[in-house]
Amino acid sequence: MSWWGLMQPQKRQKVVIVGGGAGGLILANSLARREGFSVTLINDTPYHYYLPQLLQIAFRGDDSQLKRELVGLVKKNVDLLIDSVETVDLNNRTVLTRSGRSINYDIVVLAPGLSIDHTAIKGNDKLVSLYGDFHSTPDNAWRTFNVINSLKKGKLVIAVADPGHRCPPSPYEGALLADEALRARGVRGQVEITLAVPYPRAYPAETFNEVLEPILKERGINIETFFTVDTVDVDNRKMTSLEGGELSFDAAIVVPIHRGPKVKVVPEDLKTEDGFVKADKLTNRIGDFDDAFAIGDSSTSTTVRTGVTAHLEAKxxxxxxxxxxAQNTGRTNCPTEIGFEMGTFVISDFNHPSVKLPPKGVFFIMKRLFADTYWDVLKHPEFWDPIFDVYFEATSPEKLWKMFP
Ligand SMILES: Cc1cc2nc3c(=O)[nH]c(=O)nc-3n(C[C@H](O)[C@H](O)[C@H](O)COP(=O)(O)OP(=O)(O)OC[C@H]3O[C@@H](n4cnc5c(N)ncnc54)[C@H](O)[C@@H]3O)c2cc1C
Structure with a gap:
């Protein structure tokens, strides 16, 4: 570089982030404190939603941590746009929005999460309108809450339709929290709970199944294996599976089919048939593009769809x-509530299967602490990064496997 070049201020790279959820917001606030970047964050609603709260709504009627306004969560030098991104054109380095904006970038990061398809399973849209679910919207979670609070007898089925759903332990948390809520109402003896899953055992990962299945059994929850929901017949109160099974119910919740985000990506072959953005598992780079990344639920790089994964990929x-x-390690860290103020964690990485972490009261407290600190973690990564580094090191799957063989 010439002396004249050295005298010139370095051009700041314009980073455009699509989606201000768990991954996009952390990345925006992390980059905003670095020199050399100008950060634009585009989100389609003025709010950031804390999705684990859907479980708390559905089974406890608690929406206290559900959402906050993004404007209060971004650092002041992040340029926040409330608009819906329709197309990301990687060839022309352009992001097009619903309101007609055309925004150029030096770097683009896709973090628009995923979309839920209630119509993919015949009859499921009608089922959701009656019984709700805890994987889509707050309204649907409130529907489930009303069901759990009014059910007096009969069969409650919670069925997993999509093995790639968000937060792997969440259906189990749902069944166990339903058990807790029905016991509290004194009607558990009259309500049979069945958890139907597509796997050969209750929990897909064999090692963690050793922790979870005995708990489900102890709590009297039936486990229906090899049951991939195919159709739901609300009028006759039964559902069928692709494997040829049939389950009758009085109330039912299906963990729905998940699809990629509703954002067009050019070139179009950079999305899978299900609409997820194809990105490298280790680096989150989209295809061969050096200037484009996809993180979190929207990306094929994400093997386990959790906020922690989105956070770590953002880092x-x-x-x-x-x-x-830096590269992804595949580290998971899913706090799993099992009811009655007890919890465990699903902890694994690319090289280690899920640790057999026995349930403890302290893990329930940790889950609650994560929820309480969530908003501060989003806003102040500079404070939390070193704390998380220590936490992830101290609880590495390698270390935990030695403690809980
Ligand atoms: C019931 C339940 C329990 C869960 N529990 C846990 C847990 O205990 N621990 C954990 O780590 N994870 C948990 N998760 C998963 C976690 O919430 C998600 O994996 C995480 O939110 C993914 O982050 P993301 O940034 O990829 O997407 P999101 O957080 O979904 O954010 C996507 C953002 O993009 C915006 N957006 C979408 N489309 C557009 C568009 N076209 N233009 C602009 N903006 C757009 C959305 O409004 C949203 O703000 C749970 C999820 C559920 C449903």
Missing amino acids: VVEKRLLGLS
Whole structure:
């Protein structure tokens, strides 16, 4: 570089982030404190939703942590746009929005999460309008709450239709919290709970199943294996599975089919048939593009769709933009509430299966602490990053496997 070049201020890279959820917001606030970047964050609603709260609504009627306004969560030098992104054109480095904006970028990061398809299973849209669910919207979670609070007898079925659903332990938490709520109402003896799953055992990962299945059994929850929901017949109160099974119910909740985000990506072959953005598992790079990344639920790089994964991927992208050679490790850290103020965690990484972490009261407290600190973690990554580094190191699957063989 010439002496004249050295005198010039370095051009700041314009980073456009699509989606201000768990991944996009952390990345925006992380990059905003770095020199050399200008950050634009585009979200289609003025709010950030804390999705784990859907479980608390559905089974406890508690929406206290559900949402906050994004404007109060972004750092002041993040340029926040409330608009819906329709197309990301990687060839022309352009983001097009519903309101007609055309925004150029140097770097683009897709973090628009996923979309829920209630119509993919015949009859499920009608089922949801009656019994709700805890994987789509707050309204649907409130519907489930009303059912759990009015059911007096009969059969309650919770069925998993999509093995790729958000938060792997969430259907089990749903069944166990339903058990807790029905016991509290004194009607558990009259309500049979069945958890129907597509897997050969209750929980897909064999090691964690050793922890969870005995708990489900102890709580009297029936487990229906090899049951991938195919159709729901609300009038006759029964559902069928692709494997040829049939279950009758008085009330039922289906963990619905998940699809990729409703954002067009050009070139179009960079999305899967289900609409997820194809990105590298280790680096989150989209295809061969050096200037485009996809993180969190929207991306095929995400093997386990959790907020923690989206957060860790955001950190990898941040480091890569700073010129470091960071890579994803596949670390999971899913706090799993089992009711009665007890909990455990699903902890694994690419090299270690889920640890057999026995349930403890302290893990329930940790889950609650995560929820309480969530908003501060989003806004102040500079404070929380070193704390998380210590936490993830101390609870690495390698170390935990030695403690809980
Ligand atoms: C019941 C339940 C329990 C869960 N429990 C846990 C848990 O205990 N721990 C955990 O780590 N994870 C948990 N999760 C999963 C976690 O919430 C998600 O994996 C996480 O939110 C994914 O983050 P994301 O940034 O990829 O997407 P999201 O958080 O979904 O954010 C996507 C953002 O993009 C915006 N957007 C969408 N489309 C557009 C568009 N076209 N233009 C602009 N903006 C757009 C959305 O409004 C949203 O703000 C749970 C999920 C559920 C449903």
